[in-house]
Amino acid sequence: MPISRRQFVSTAAGAGIASVAAPRLTFAQNSGPIRIGLLAAKTGPLASGGIDMELALTMFLKERDNTLAGRKVELIVADTAGVPATARTKAQELIEKNNIHCVIGPLAAFEALAIADYLTEKEVPTLGVAAAEDMTQRHPSPWFVRLTSTSAQCAYPLAEYSAKELKYKKIVTIADDFAYGHEMCAGFQRAFEDNGGKIIQKIFTPLATPDYGSYVAQVKSADAIFLGTAGSNGFRFLRQFIEYGMKDKMAVIGGMTALDESVLRNMGDEALGILTTSWYSAELDNAANKVFAPAFRKQFKYDPGYYAGSTYLSGQVLEAALTTTKGNVEDKKALMTAIRGSNADTVRGLVKFDDLGNVIGNVYIRKVTRSDGRLVNSVIKTYPDVTQFWTYDKTAFLKNPVYSRDYPPAKYLEP
Amino acid sequence: MKWIAAVLFAAMLVLLPSVAGDFYVNLASQILIAAIFALSLNLLVGFGGMTSLGHASFLGVAAYISALLTSRYGFAHGPAAIVSIAGTTAMAAVFGVIALRASGLGFLMITLALSQVLWGLAYRMSNVTNGDNGIAGLTRPMPFGISLDSAASFYWFALAVASVSFLMMTTFVSSAFGSSLKGVRDQPRRMAALGFNPWMIRWITFIYAGFWGGVSGLLYVYYNKYIHPTSLSTTSSAEALLGVIAGGSGTLSGPAVGAALVLLLKNYASAYVERWNMLLGLVFLFIVLVMPTGIVPGLSKLLNLRRGSR
Amino acid sequence: MQFWIIQGLNSLSLGGLLFLLASGFSLIFGLMRLANLTHGAFFMLGTYFGATAMRANSDLSIWTVAVSAGVAVAAIGGLFERLVLTRLKTNPLGQVLVTLGMSFIISDACLALWGGDSIPVPTPQNLQAPTRLFGFVFPTYRLVLVGCAITAAITLYLLLERTRLGAMIRAGVDDAQMARAVGIPVANLFTIVFCLGAGIAGAGGVLGGPILSAYPGLDADMLPLALIVVILGGIGSLLGAFIGSFIVGFIYTFGTALFPELAYIILFLPMILVLALRPQGLLGRLGA
Secondary structure (H helix, E strand, C coil): CHHHHHHHHHHHHHHHHHHHHCCCCCCCCCCCCEEEEEEECCCCCCHHHHHHHHHHHHHHHHHCCCEECCEEEEEEEEECCCCHHHHHHHHHHHHHHCCCCEEECCCCHHHHHHHHHHHHHCCCCEEECCCCHHHHCCCCCCCEEECCCCCCCCHHHHHHHHHHCCCCCEEEEEEECCHHHHHHHHHHHHHHHHCCCEEEEEEEECCCCCCCHHHHCCCCCCCEEEECCCHHHHHHHHHHHHHCCHHHCCEEEECCCCCCHHHHCCCCHHHCCCEEEECCCCCCCCHHHHHHHHHHHHHHCCCCCHHHHHHHHHHHHHHHHHHHHCCCCCCHHHHHHHHHCCCEEECCEEEEECCCCEEEEEEEEEEEEEECCEEEEEEEEEEEEECCCCCCCHHHHHHCCCCCCCCCCCCCCCC | CHHHHHHHHHHHHHHHHHHCCHHHHHHHHHHHHHHHHHHHHHHHHHHCCCCCCCCHHHHHHHHHHHHHHHHHCCCCHHHHHHHHHHHHHHHHHHHHHHHCCCCCHHHHHHHHHHHHHHHHHHHHCHHHHCHHHCECCCCCCCHHHCCCCCHHHHHHHHHHHHHHHHHHHHHHHHCHHHHHHHHHHHCHHHHHHCCCCHHHHHHHHHHHHHHHHHHHHHHHHHHHCCECHHHHCHHHHHHHHHHHHHHCCCCCCHHHHHHHHHHHHHHCHHHCCCCHHHHHHHHHHHHHHHCCCCHHHHHHHHHHHHHHHC | CHHHHHHHHHHHHHHHHHHHHHHHHHHHHHHHCCCCCCHHHHHHHHHHHHHHHHHHCCCCCHHHHHHHHHHHHHHHHHHHHHHCHHHHCCCHHHHHHHHHHHHHHHHHHHHHHHCCCCECCCCCHHHCCCEEECCEEECHHHHHHHHHHHHHHHHHHHHHHHCHHHHHHHHHHHCHHHHHHCCCCHHHHHHHHHHHHHHHHHHHHHHHHHHHCECCCHHHHHHHHHHHHHHHHCCCCHHHHHHHHHHHHHHHHHHHHHCHHHCCCCCHHHHHHHHHHCCCCCCCCCCC
């Protein structure tokens, strides 16, 4: 099963080498290929997501015969290794050496923040994946749009759902101790408490935590626990949580990466029934996803999730924009305007952008169920056109400090 | 003969931006920064016999101090640089007192532990350091009103600093003090019997290495205009150590060559080789097996052999 | 009360896990004076072997898998020792470089082979139900893990103290020159001990798998822990590694629970203290 994926990676890499090594002639404007740079962490702890990002984007382009809006497309993938300084060097490589026309990625907030100023300075249209709130709030860039979600954007609907429909009163949150976790839990807390609930405990675990036993044992009694985790850490916490028999005592709900398809494919029945929220699910019933998800599953033998979805989605938005500009990528301003106004119908549904460059789109509440023998995130409720400000007033929102470990303050913590 | 080669090499370095594209000039700037960092670590590893796995502390702390002072407290670059280097050097003095309690593996571990504590603080004290988001939006200084924003101007700036640091570190190790340092490395008991104070010699070296580590940290943060806790991590300390050993510890130019090798493998070869981490590992294995004392001593031996046979 | 008991049990189980990780490291360092920085990668390799074997055939018992993975990793370690390390006896910096290089190779190979996902090692069927004690529950497997560590410790003790091989190893640890002089084949001994250390790490990787899972970066997460344990306990001492493991287990578990602010540095502060005050470690016989 993993073999097919590996073979694919190596052939894709081979193709990449060939295309980079081939002598490149200088073309006049509006001719020659469109060069897209993908920044993805293909090695290091974030590799799971980075590899899926490359697979999905490569698949997207292959489906279109490497042609968008009538022009050939050349994809150059750079491995950021999940390290900010490397991300910067790789961004420079893409721009100064490969002369790319636009950037997709990178995945982690700290990678995106390390290169944000540089990309703005070089005026490179960027289709972002990372969730750091301020990139589209207090420090937006005219050259940056985000197609996925801010850290908290998907958490708000679940918070409301928990309070209003599930009638939860008390919730414990747990997340990795870094900005993504802080921001997501802060947003969840705000919306949940505005709907009458109480966050009674917030646990943040260091990134390199060998054993979650000590944290599981600290969890206070509540209606549910909210997982604001990503990748292997959340997966390991959840397994321990279940081993301690805690899942019988309280419900488990999760943010947009907690039970991503990349986590689910390594879980068993213990995951059944868990509710999570995201802007995507491989089970989504829309025209674009009905093409994408089965094709991806057929090729790689597992379901696409957050990361695969993010780059496929980027491809679709870019395609829509290029259709507007008739394949012109040299006029970067026009391209950026076209991206912002693309209104593309994508695998996550209709995608629009607000004036800060952040996506306005559907957010889905999903439940882990079994279908055809595998675990899937089946959609149980759709919150249409969720913005990064949720129901809050934009001006007031932006006057507040950015979400953090301590903001907004948690008023109902139990000692 | 040697002089001509040296002049040619210097001319090549200075003229690089006129022949190479921005990407390569930037790569060269990064190599210069890594080289200063590796040279300062080599004072400990090569000349002092103290293998440190926490040298990134100095790079990271200098970078953080400068970043915080300029972005948050409105310092100009000049005063910020002075405070940052002074602070880093003072920290090296304190760390030296703690770390020099042990030697060998103990020294390695204590330097590792100290740097891990700093790394943890940088992550955890997010109200000061901005935690995992790092500090972005930094600027480069304008020495004598010259902007360093272009790739070439920054490269020349880094080249100037690197030349000074190379000169000063060379002077340090070839001075009388440097000889006593090597003496302490090889024959600590005899040196003590001769009336030297081995501890003091090691401590001063530790501080001096911390000072230059801080200088490389300043250049690092100027170059990247961003600082993140990973710069303090064991990985960045280990990479520098690998460069020092691969290039040839205890030689003057070895660590610079080793640092360049590591940087090129990581940042350049990785564009062409999917499994660049494995390549990095294999290269290290190869170097140690073929040139056990490092690239520079290995190559010069090879050259001498060929000259001898002619 | 329940808090103290549960966290106490957690400390014990983490301590057990750490002993399985660190004992091999300590053994290798004791005899060969080699800080084997590949040790974390050997451990991770064991976890991946375990995850793969048990996914392919869910009937396999974790004990069989642990032993086989131990043997496989020992073989890899042996090859590495014979082909590379033996050539570097007089070059300690070179040894540091190759063990780090080898760990890069192994972890990148794991990424290439197994991808970036976390892969679980299933908890044995008959140990999945939590144990109920005095009205609270605790995962049974964690308790068993403590037993594993104690068994491993006793076995290693008997091997070192009661066998001819053990006597030779002890002689080598005390004075390798002298051992060579009295005709002990020290070179072979090095290989055997390196295999043994790597094998324990590989088997420990499988046994730790149900708690840790296999994921890229496991090696880098575990290596510092091994170092901390042997530094605290004293390098090259089996008893030191044993006690060090449980001390670290307790400090970590209670430290993170009682002082969450200090979670990042909770393990390094005591290490700095110990190194600064007693550089040979709590029970170390040798100067580090």
